[in-house]
Amino acid sequence: MDVSARIVVSLLETAEAVGFDPTPALQGLPFTRDDLSDWSRRVYWNDYIELFERVVAMMGRDNIFRGIDMYEQQVPEVMALASVVITPAQYARLHCILSARSFPVVRGTYDVTDERVILDGSVSTALRGCEFFWEAGARQAAMIPRVLGYPKPEIEARWTSHSLWVKVPLPPSRTLPARGREAVTRYSENALRWLSVILADFAVGSSVTVDPNVTTASERDLEMARRWGLTPQESRTLKLLVDGRSNKEIAATLGCSVRTAESHVAKVIARSGCASRAEVIAAYWQAR
Numbered sequence: 001m002d003v004s005a006r007i008v009v010s011l012l013e014t015a016e017a018v019g020f021d022p023t024p025a026l027q028g029l030p031f032t033r034d035d036l037s038d039w040s041r042r043v044y045w046n047d048y049i050e051l052f053e054r055v056v057a058m059m060g061r062d063n064i065f066r067g068i069d070m071y072e073q074q075v076p077e078v079m080a081l082a083s084v085v086i087t088p089a090q091y092a093r094l095h096c097i098l099s100a101r102s103f104p105v106v107r108g109t110y111d112v113t114d115e116r117v118i119l120d121g122s123v124s125t126a127l128r129g130c131e132f133f134w135e136a137g138a139r140q141a142a143m144i145p146r147v148l149g150y151p152k153p154e155i156e157a158r159w160t161s162h163s164l165w166v167k168v169p170l171p172p173s174r175t176l177p178a179r180g181r182e183a184v185t186r187y188s189e190n191a192l193r194w195l196s197v198i199l200a201d202f203a204v205g206s207s208v209t210v211d212p213n214v215t216t217a218s219e220r221d222l223e224m225a226r227r228w229g230l231t232p233q234e235s236r237t238l239k240l241l242v243d244g245r246s247n248k249e250i251a252a253t254l255g256c257s258v259r260t261a262e263s264h265v266a267k268v269i270a271r272s273g274c275a276s277r278a279e280v281i282a283a284y285w286q287a288r
Helices: 005-017 045-059 061-069 076-081 088-102 131-141 143-147 178-186 189-204 217-228 232-242 247-254 258-272 277-286
Strands: 107-112 116-122 156-159 163-169
Touching: 005 045, 005 061, 045 061, 045 131, 061 131, 088 107, 088 116, 088 143, 116 131, 131 143, 131 156, 131 163, 143 163, 217 232, 217 258, 217 277, 232 247, 232 258, 232 277, 247 258, 258 277
Parallel strands: none
Antiparallel strands: 107 116, 116 163, 156 163
């Protein structure tokens, strides 16, 4: 499988955001909207491109671009990142990690400095080509500074039916806008859990592989509590930590003070043998 279900959902949500019902575009494809609610699911590249071209035909190029310009509203995980990164370059690296996870079929590289990010990606010519997909990808890359509250920059880009090269200038670092931090509270539990895996992967520098033998989050919660010898309160703290909750949010959920929540978090980190929250999250998802 070649494309994550989350990206397919993003395409459908983009259509809905600009006033179109994408349901007819799904007819005849080997997955339904309900199937895509499982974000661990992946679909074949050719099926995704078929859906992409149907949505483009339905909406028109201008509306697709309008949807991309609303990208940070359609993928809430992206805006959530704005609260935890410091510089545009750091966010650009996270964006590249997210893209690689979303499109594992794409063979690509990225090069990030404080001044710019260069993305270079392609798929096999044996797969279905779509020039507009890559053009839209260039437009989306231009959103990297925009997500952090900066103006959209002028980019350099070239693409074919199977590849894209794009260079995006990055602005000087400054304090993130408050809207990025405030937006975090609007995201669903599943979105934050998925985001936490991406952040942990970036922070720890390892490849996070979810154990296929542990099929649900509740099973994983129980297994990690047993493995790390957690108390019931520490087990609840672990679940909230993995969901991406702050100490203040953990305290509110558990009905305790922030200081007590900090103590619970510290005990979870210690019992897990990890050095940080990010390592705990990575260990949680990597456990076998």
